[in-house]
Amino acid sequence: MNKALYEELKKGIDPSWIRRVLQEMILIRSENPFHDPPETGFREKEMADYLADRMSGHGLRVEQREVRPSRPNVFGYIDGAGGDVTLMLAGHIDTARTAGYPDAYESKFEDGKIYGRGACDMKAALAAYLAVVKALNEAGCKLRGNLIVCGNMDEEFQMLGSKAIGRDGPRADHGIIGEPTGLQVCPSNKGRVSTKIITRGRAAHSSVPEQGVNAIVAMARIIRAFEDYNDELLSRPPHPLCGHGRFTPGVIRGGVQVNTVPDFCELEVDRRTLPGENRESVYVEFRRRIEKARAEDSTLAYEITEPTWLIAPNDISPKEPVVEALRRAHVAVYDRDPGVQAFPAAADAPYMGFPTVICGPGSIAQAHTTCEFVELEEVVDAAKIYLHAVLDLLG
């Protein structure tokens, strides 16, 4: 690690330039379209074009790979002078929805904070990545290893962008994703399995309920079967960073009108999973609990649907070179070792196909809210941390 080179290149990181670029990106409405085609207001493609223009302006070879029509991943490449190590700096170009957020696209700057949808989740990290490649290019710095800057689509829904990278490349040896962690270094995060449990009964007039089978009453038995599930999860040995798995029944629907015995009820449940847990292991636990209730009431008819959300946990070794490089970078910028933590939310990291750590500016507390912001100073620090890690791993 060439400290003098870092100190020199660091001077090329310009806060007012970062601020301008981040505000320009917030103005690009790139909400995830979820099930709909990408129309006005859901313009991941314009974010990809913006990044492509900026990156080619800073000397990167640029490529867009369409994952869905008009919904590409974008990559910028700096080929190293002979090293065979590749680092990818990745960030999603879609944002959460903006319903109930009237000034989502005003892109204000006040009291050192940049406001707007995508400010911290996660256009701030994309702006920091661009600041790094700008600094490298302007100084004519030649790296030994290869650097890829990636803007991937669809993180906020099905993570199709990162899954495409995992399947078809490009490959890297190390990955960093700048989701908002307050610049903490997060090699692990929980995953998520959400699904619907459905009970079926037989409709009848409420004057003769004995002629029907009540699906809501059946669901009550199932809900009771999960009553001590969180206690059981808490009694298991914790993951060193992620802690324990958690379970929440979140939505219930059933019944048609009050004077009819309901023949249908569905319960949406959310299970946060630890590294080592997956769809199959979770479904086994669900069935075991419901079957116990069914042993007491053989009329209980239920089904568990395919997952409505299925996101893998991430768990790379805290000893991975990219984790250690980020910790050293943190020391260089803040003069203290941040250690490692779990990222509280789910993200693209487990799908990339190579060890990927999450570390980025801003707080998850502001992500997805109707007052999203990031401190400019933290974005500038992020750029310094990424620059240091790039030189450390590829210099």
Ligand SMILES: [Zn+2]
């Ligand atoms: Zn995000």
